[in-house]
Amino acid sequence: KQEVTQIPAALSVPEGENLVLNCSFTDSAIYNLQWFRQDPGKGLTSLLLIQSSQREQTSGRLNASLDKSSGRSTLYIAASQPGDSATYLCAALHASGGSYIPTFGRGTSLIVHP
Amino acid sequence: EAQVTQNPRYLITVTGKKLTVTCSQNMNHEYMSWYRQDPGLGLRQIYYSMNVEVTDKGDVPEGYKVSRKEKRNFPLILESPSPNQTSLYFCATSHGSYNSPLHFGNGTRLTVT
Numbered sequence: 635k636q637e638v639t640q641i642p643a644a645l646s647v648p649e650g651e652n653l654v655l656n657c658s659f660t661d662s663a664i665y666n667l668q669w670f671r672q673d674p675g676k677g678l679t680s681l682l683l684i685q686s687s688q689r690e691q692t693s694g695r696l697n698a699s700l701d702k703s704s705g706r707s708t709l710y711i712a713a714s715q716p717g718d719s720a721t722y723l724c725a726a727l728h729a730s731g732g733s734y735i736p737t738f739g740r741g742t743s744l745i746v747h748p
Numbered sequence: 749e750a751q752v753t754q755n756p757r758y759l760i761t762v763t764g765k766k767l768t769v770t771c772s773q774n775m776n777h778e779y780m781s782w783y784r785q786d787p788g789l790g791l792r793q794i795y796y797s798m799n800v801e802v803t804d805k806g807d808v809p810e811g812y813k814v815s816r817k818e819k820r821n822f823p824l825i826l827e828s829p830s831p832n833q834t835s836l837y838f839c840a841t842s843h844g845s846y847n848s849p850l851h852f853g854n855g856t857r858l859t860v861t
Contacts, residue, residue: 665846677752677838677852685847723791727846733798734779734846740790 636661636728640739647714647746655709655742657724664726665734667700667707672721672741681722682709714746750775754839754853761829762861769824769856771839777851779844780822781806782814784835785855791838797822798844829860 637660647653657667666685670678682691682698684707690699697710707724721743725736753772761767771780781796783806793806797816811833813825822841826833839853 668849670850670852675836675855675857677854678840678850680849680851683847683849725850729846731804733796733804734844735793735796736850738783738791740788 636664636726636737638724638726638737638739640722640724640742642742643740644743645745647744649714649716649746649748651714651746653711653714653744655711655722655744657707657709657726657739659705659707659726659737661726661728662702662705664702664728666727667698668725668727668736669696669698669707669709670723670725672723674721678723711744714744716746716748718746719744750851752839752841752851752853754837754856756856757854758857760859760861763830764828767826767829767858769826769837769839769858771822771824771841771853772820773839773841773851774820775841775843775851776819777841777843778819779842779848780816781840782812782822782824783838783840784808784833785838786835794824794837829858831860834858834860 668683669681684700695712721741723741725738782794783791795814797803837856842848
């Protein structure tokens with residue numbers, strides 16, 4: 635069964651730092667890896683989706699990479715801002731019984747302080 | 749505007765009183781699913797549906813029912829809610845292919861007393 639782990643579970647950094655969030659998965663036979671942002675009490679907002687054939691995706695200050703063979707993805711946030719404070723979750727999509735099923739990590743809670 | 753709409757946003761009820769949480773999407777997505785999110789346990793899938801009249805159990809289906817009579821709607825039914833079903837519930841949808849992103853609703857905060 636696919637398991638997805640996110641490290642660290644929590645992170646507190648001063649504004650302006652570049653930071654890396656990690657996501658690892660046990661079954662490398664994934665179809666894509668998606669990163670989400672969740673604000674407290676709110677739904678998940680999709681940030682980036684990396685297909686299995688891709689190595690990375692970029693959107694503004696965010697860059698996500700994927701290394702299927704090692705079972706790892708990283709989300710890089712450049713020049714962090716207080717508005718980046720949120721929980722970041724990754725989800726690995728794999729096939730199961732004819733369906734495509736996402737498995738989520740438990741998230742990294744990020745606080746960026748001024 | 750592409751949307752996944754859940755209702756209600758907040759619900760407080762008593763043990764045993766049947767309730768339904770609705771989920772509707774306007775993106776013609778094939779795949780719809782329900783998750784619950786609890787502190788320390790992350791997101792756990794309850795049920796999912798790959799298309800109309802096709803539903804499958806997720807990791808934690810006990811105590812829940814779903815139906816998919818129309819493509820756009822995927823209601824979550826709690827026939828006899830219990831306090832351990834107090835949670836934050838999310839509906840998520842996608843086209844169901846390997847390269848399609850998941851879209852989430854804003855969540856339903858359910859409290860069962």
